[in-house]
Amino acid sequence: MIGEKPFFYRKYVIFSIFFIIFILLLLFVRNFYYQVLHEKEVKKSVGLEKVKAYERVILNHFPLSPYTERAVKELLSICEGFLEEKEKNYCYETLRSSLIQIRSFYQPYEEVIDELKPKIADLRATLKNKGEQGKKEEYERIFQAQLEILNYHHAPSCFWSIVTVFSLLGWITSLIIVIFKGFAKPLNKRWLAFGGVSYLFFFCLWLLGLLLA
Amino acid sequence: MRIQAELFAIILFSSLIIIYLFSLNPILPSGDAGGLITASYFLGIAHSPGYPLYSELGKLITFLPFSNIGFRISLLPPLFSILSLLMLYHIIKELFSFNEREGLIKKESFYLKIFPLMGILFLGVSYSFYFQTIIGKFYPLNLFLVTLLTFLGMKVLKEGFDRRYAYLCAFLLGISTGLHHTALFMTLPLAIVALFYFKPFLRALPLSLIFFLIGFSINLHIYLRNLKDAFAVVRKEGFALNFMDIILRKFYREGESLRVLTSAFSTMEDLLSASKNFLYMIDANFGYITLLFFILGAFHILRTKGKLFLFLFSAFLMFSFVLSKLTFSGSIEGNEGMLYIVGNQYFLPAFCFYVIFFVAGIYFLTEKIKKFKLLHRVIPLLFVFLTLIFIPMRYTQTSQANNWSLYYYSKDLLSTMPISAVLNTYGDNKSFDTWYLKLVGRYRDDVCHTVVFRYESLDWNLEGCKPQKLYEALFPEVYKRDIIALIKEGRYFSTIGLNEIHPLHEVAHTKPYVLSYFYILKESGLQKEKINSLEVVSLEKFLTPSYCLTHGTDDPLTFAQCRFVALAYLNIASSIIPKKPEGVFRLDTTIRYGSIQEPYRVNVIIGKENEKYLELYERIINYNDRRKAFLLP
Known part of the structure; x- marks a missing residue:
């Protein structure tokens, strides 16, 4: 009958610990593999495809990964290099979004996200304002509205x-x-x-x- | 022998974990997984019946500092698949321990070790089980609860009635209402077990009901999170969400839980087609030949352990033919929706019970040839090693490891939107995945994303335009529901191309715009200025077709999404007028959304400038041929 022996056996506790370690190790190996793989794709790509390849490197992030760090740095410099506003906006939005998607109980590269917000707001306002005959007040209004959206944190409290x-x-x-x-x-x-x-x-x-x- | 078998078990489980983990979708699987991921991240309410248990466990796993949020939540199914297999291992072991108690086999014998492993391999590499493990849904968690309840039922049959088992079963049944309601089908088999211990069970019944209600209280998640205005898939602007409506799936109208239950048994006409469909799923997963062992196994258990047979077989009947009658009686011929959304998902518990009987059948056979010692030993091992062949087969055929298609579809859809546009989507794939990108990934949060749940509806879900206080300043028309004003301003884009049943069909026509449609008012002329400023060709660089040519999966929902990507290339090609026309490509077809058909017509004047787009269209269409889906007859 149950109750004569403890319900959770000691061996199950030990097994669970090993299971968790095994899973974490596998996750590390998997993400390492995919970060290397997608970094290789970067070398074969140009333009926005390069941005997408770096995005995939970031999305396979693991803690303290040098690949993520390199991808963030490279993306920042690639984004700066785009002359067309739409492409630049795509690049910044991609970098911001990929970093937000790797958020866990903390947000890695929060300072980069903060740095990107005014740049994205500026690009959104500029692109939108082109269609509004380029009025400065209109730009200012859109910039502020977009910045507010970008600053708004709508995830539930950690x-x-x-x-x-x-x-x-x-x-x-x-x-x-x-x-x-x-x-x-x-x-x-x-x-x-x-x-x-x-x-x-x-x-x-x-x-x-x-x-x- | 014991150490060898345990070592083999560890190697087997580890191999399955590795295979599952490396087959997982890297970020965003198809179907309702996107909605489940988004609901989990926001501790919100997924599609009816809300799935609070999945949402909370999903939220827990988002704190893991590996990969991205989509991938992390997709880790839940393999975790519970492994736990289900572990439970199956114990169930089969328990099955043989009945024999052990009756002196039919020796304790720690070869059978106690090899047959449970055979069972986990058979289920673990079956198509539907593998598919559900790697696609970010809740079915493995549902299966885990069912296997746990089965194990408890067997314990009672083996050890006698203990009120604690009754309480725990009641509690687990209550908890299972926070998931897929099919786990409640275990009530009948458990009630059969209770009948064998009628008097003590009656004494335990009042407290069991209380434990059921305590388990059911997990659904308070829906009530409270709705009060908090947290993310809810089924919320519509201007309609108050009702707690019981969500739980009873009233949202689905004809698919509402109570209506399904009452209407399905009013007639027995489609029982035959439902049974045929279920048998088709058995064939696809295990092959008809296994039916022989299933029958042998059922016969063997019936002969040796009558009560156990009643329990296990009634559970099998509930999850197979009864569930089929309720949900799977339509035609499956060329109907990937029926096969993949119902057949491939709902029957995991039935397959699990099938495997139990199947394994018992092989045991019965090997017992019959006991005098041929070599065969007696080799046959079970042969079954184990033959099954191993399916591991690489499943990986190459169905793996999601390289399936970024859904992610890039949604990202590209948003990327092609002008700043501060309104994007309306319809259908699980398009809506849920865009929610993930827009709300979890915060990608292009300048776009206001509205969702409709019926093709012809204009009642928007505005989760993609929250919070209202920020978006209202930029999109006042959305909150006034003034869709005409949005169309006039040239800010309204939708994935719906309008057919005659749509209320906007009378007032607007549409122009294909890469992955969506741009709406134009009929009365205001063609708004040429707006159309010219759309620059469809210049948006081609934001598309990512490569993953529709390399995703490596046979998931029909991925195929469907990629076919929309192919159409985007036709839209681009048609917007180019070549200097030297070489011919014309015409496509006059319909896009199907369930029973609704939407016309799609395009005329492409072929020339050097656009031939690469036509070539891409063809390559994507060929690669994503729906006939490649394994389950399609």
Whole structure:
């Protein structure tokens, strides 16, 4: 019967640790492989295709990757080199977007993104204003509006997101503890109380997280 | 033998993990995966029934500092595929441990080791399982819950009733409502197990119901995030989102959960076609020859373990023929939508139960030839090694590792938009993937992206124009729903080309504009100035056709998207008038969106200036021939 042995065996804990290490190692190898591969594509490309190849290098980012760093630097200089505004805008937008897409619990190269915002706003305003007979006030209005959009951070709060997802795992685990430890025969009131209180705690935290994230 | 078998198991699992990981889509898979990724990133509400469990687990994995957000969330399916295979391993082991208890086989015998491995290999390399593992969807997570419930049911049958199993099953069923509702099909097989222990089960029933409700409370995610106005796929401007409507899938009208359940059993007419379709899926995944072993396995389990047979077979029936009757009774001839959106996704649990019976069938066969010692040993190993052949086959045929097509389609669609344009999209592929680029990737956030869920609808989802306080200053017409003003200003672009059922058909016509259409009011003339300023040819450099020629997958949704890229080249070619015309290329066809057909006509005057675009069109069309999709009959 269950309960005579612990539900989670020690070997499963050890197995899980090895599993996580194995997965992380594989992810590292995979991303390293693809960064090298896409960097090779850069050498064969010209113009916007080069931008796209560097974009793929960044999108396969891994922490402390020298390839990502090189791709960001190269892209910045390539973007500067475009004479046509549409191409320059494409290049800056690509760099900004690819960096945003590699955001995790922190934003790598945040300073680069900040540096790009006024440049993109300027290009958007210039390109838009061309069709509006080039009035300076109009440029200024569009520039400010675009800068506001670029500065707006609409992802849920990182802190409250972490609280939410870990609280969910917390209340699910607490419930399983309540079921397996608390409802053993005879009823184990200590586990029942501990599991019940931790369930309530995590559940409330989860609700709070959903509202504040 | 024990160490050898365990080592083999570790090697096998590791190989499958490596294969799955290296087959994953690098960023943005097709179908509703884009919506699921976006909903996860925003802790939002995916398409009905909302999938809160997937959204939250998806959000958790976005904190991993590797790759991009799309790829990270796509890691969830392989993770749960591996866990499902691990559960299957334990289920088959448990199946043989019944024999062990009854003295039919020895503890730690060869069978206890090799047959579970055979099972995980058969399922792990089957087409649908592999496909769902690498495409960023929730079906493997759903399968994991089903296998977990199956394992618990078997435990009860083996060890006797324990109220904790009842509570845990109820809780897991509740949690499964935060995912695909098909996991609830396990209620019937579990109820059969409960009947064998009727009195103790009745005593455990009230608390089980409470645990079910606690599990169901995961759906509060939908209610609370809606209050927060978080990203919601099914939100329409001017309509309040109703919590129960999302859960009951009322959004899908004819596909609404309760309506599907009640209408499907009002008639038994299409049961035969549903069964045929399911058998077709069995053939595609395992081959008809395996049916023989399935029958042998069912016979063997029925003969030796009647209660277990009832439990497992009822679960198989629920996930195969009953589910088929509900969702898979239409024609599959040339219908990749039916095959890939229903057949290839919904039946993973049925395939899992099929494999259990199949493995039991091989065991039965090997038992029958026990006196031929060599054959007795070799046959199971032969089945294991034969299955290994499918690993490279699946990789070369279906892998998503180089499939950037969907990502670049959406990126190119946005890249070709003028600054501060309004882009309207229709259909999962186009809408969900553009949301990902625009909202998660913040690419071209100067564009206001609206989405319609029905071809003829003008009720927009405005998630792509949020927050209103910032976008309203630039797009006041959008918030006033003044589409005519937007068309007049020449800012309105849409992926819908207008047919006669569309309300705008009377007032506007369309001009192909690379990957979308530019709308022109009929009454205001042709707005020549605006059309000339579109410079379609100059936008060609923003397109990325290479991935529609190298994606290496047989995913029909990728094919469909790439065929739109091919049409973009026709649009470009038609906008060029060559100095020395060499001929004319005419295409008069229809673009199909489910039952809706949209006319597409183009006239290209061929010349040196545009022949490369026509060549690209042909190459993309040939490479993305829908007949290459493995499941198409």
